[in-house]
Amino acid sequence: MHIEQIETPALILDLDIMERNMDAMDKLLEGSSARLRPHYKSSKCTAIAHMQMARGAKGITCAKLSEAEDLVLAGISDVLIANQITELSKIGRLAYLAGCCRMTVCVDNSANIDDLQKAAALQNTVIHCLVEYDIGMNRCGVHTKEEFSALARQVMDCPNLVFDGIQAYAGNLAHQEDYGCRARESDRVEAKLMELIACLEEQGISVEEVSGVSTGTLEFHVKDTVYTELQPGSYLFMDAAYRAVGVSFEHSLFVLASVVSRAGGGVITDAGLKSVSVDQRSPRFVGYETYEVDMSEEHCAIYGKDLPQKVGDRMLLIPSHCCTTVNLHDHICFVRDGRVVDRVPVTGRGHSR
Numbered sequence: 505m506h507i508e509q510i511e512t513p514a515l516i517l518d519l520d521i522m523e524r525n526m527d528a529m530d531k532l533l534e535g536s537s538a539r540l541r542p543h544y545k546s547s548k549c550t551a552i553a554h555m556q557m558a559r560g561a562k563g564i565t566c567a568k569l570s571e572a573e574d575l576v577l578a579g580i581s582d583v584l585i586a587n588q589i590t591e592l593s594k595i596g597r598l599a600y601l602a603g604c605c606r607m608t609v610c611v612d613n614s615a616n617i618d619d620l621q622k623a624a625a626l627q628n629t630v631i632h633c634l635v636e637y638d639i640g641m642n643r644c645g646v647h648t649k650e651e652f653s654a655l656a657r658q659v660m661d662c663p664n665l666v667f668d669g670i671q672a673y674a675g676n677l678a679h680q681e682d683y684g685c686r687a688r689e690s691d692r693v694e695a696k697l698m699e700l701i702a703c704l705e706e707q708g709i710s711v712e713e714v715s716g717v718s719t720g721t722l723e724f725h726v727k728d729t730v731y732t733e734l735q736p737g738s739y740l741f742m743d744a745a746y747r748a749v750g751v752s753f754e755h756s757l758f759v760l761a762s763v764v765s766r767a768g769g770g771v772i773t774d775a776g777l778k779s780v781s782v783d784q785r786s787p788r789f790v791g792y793e794t795y796e797v798d799m800s801e802e803h804c805a806i807y808g809k810d811l812p813q814k815v816g817d818r819m820l821l822i823p824s825h826c827c828t829t830v831n832l833h834d835h836i837c838f839v840r841d842g843r844v845v846d847r848v849p850v851t852g853r854g855h856s857r
């Protein structure tokens with residue numbers, strides 16, 4: 505089937521371009537001590553997670569327990585939930601999953617550690633833990649070295665938990681458009697983590713893993729880094745928000761739209777807010793990147809003089825935020841040379857629990 509024959513709106517992935525992004529990532533990591541643990545939140549597609557594992561990823565990062573379940577059911581053997589799981593019903597499921605794969609979760613709270621230990625003991629499984637350290641994002645994670653070492657010790661004292669190290673994600677820097685500022689702040693993150701590690705080692709607490717890092721800050725954590733694993737997600741697809749940051753991967757993910765009206769002069773297409781997200785600026789049409797788009801629930805439009813499109817023409821939209829756009833679709837059409845080679849389920853669509 506040719507791309508022109510796909511019913512719209514549809515999510516399109518150019519496999520050749522995605523593979524070039526994977527090659528570029530491999531090249532960037534050549535000689536680095538850090539390994540890739542890519543984030544499932546971007547693709548939400550176990551078929552793509554398997555491609556990443558086949559290319560040497562040490563495991564997969566995800567955000568939610570329900571995403572971890574997708575990954576484990578699909579046979580991914582090493583999963584990190586880069587978040588806190590605090591509801592008791594979920595902790596029970598997490599402890600069960602820990603018997604099916606190497607399962608790691610983040611912690612930043614003492615009562616939560618007790619609950620994880622109880623559930624893992626009940627299931628007779630082992631859960632690996634990263635204590636989360638806040639390095640500037642002001643989201644999850646403890647703020648002081650003292651709080652960190654107290655939680656690390658608590659994990660170490662639990663027979664069914666293993667203290668692996670540190671989760672440190674500076675999401676506040678991912679889309680910092682000032683390169684110098686992004687570089688400087690990333691260096692500051694490295695220094696802060698080095699300080700923490702030295703303090704822990706002085707107390708006899710050994711740190712095996714330091715996990716974190718986004719597509720936007722990756723290049724600053726490749727050489728001479730304290731990070732042992734890197735969690736980028738968007739590098740596979742790129743999007744308009746990361747283009748504005750100046751990140752050098754290529755756009756491989758698009759929403760295919762059809763022109764449905766020219767009656768009022770504008771180019772009105774059938775891909776609206778239910779097909780392409782707008783949480784990080786607005787999407788852009790390929791070939792018309794400088795045009796502001798006008799979005800509504802079912803439509804996306806551009807206006808201008810002498811636009812040549814006619815009803816029925818197809819246009820490609822570059823999502824502004826690939827991760828939230830993928831979550832709006834049931835399937836991804838894998839395309840090579842303009843032809844559909846597969847139609848793959850978005851296995852993690854809506855898995856936000």
Ligand SMILES: Cc1ncc(COP(=O)(O)O)c(C=O)c1O
Nearest residue numbers: 586673717718719735736737738
């Ligand atoms: C914990 C964590 N790690 C890594 C990422 C990196 O994602 P990306 O490379 O898509 O910006 C995110 C993004 O939200 C995240 O929350």
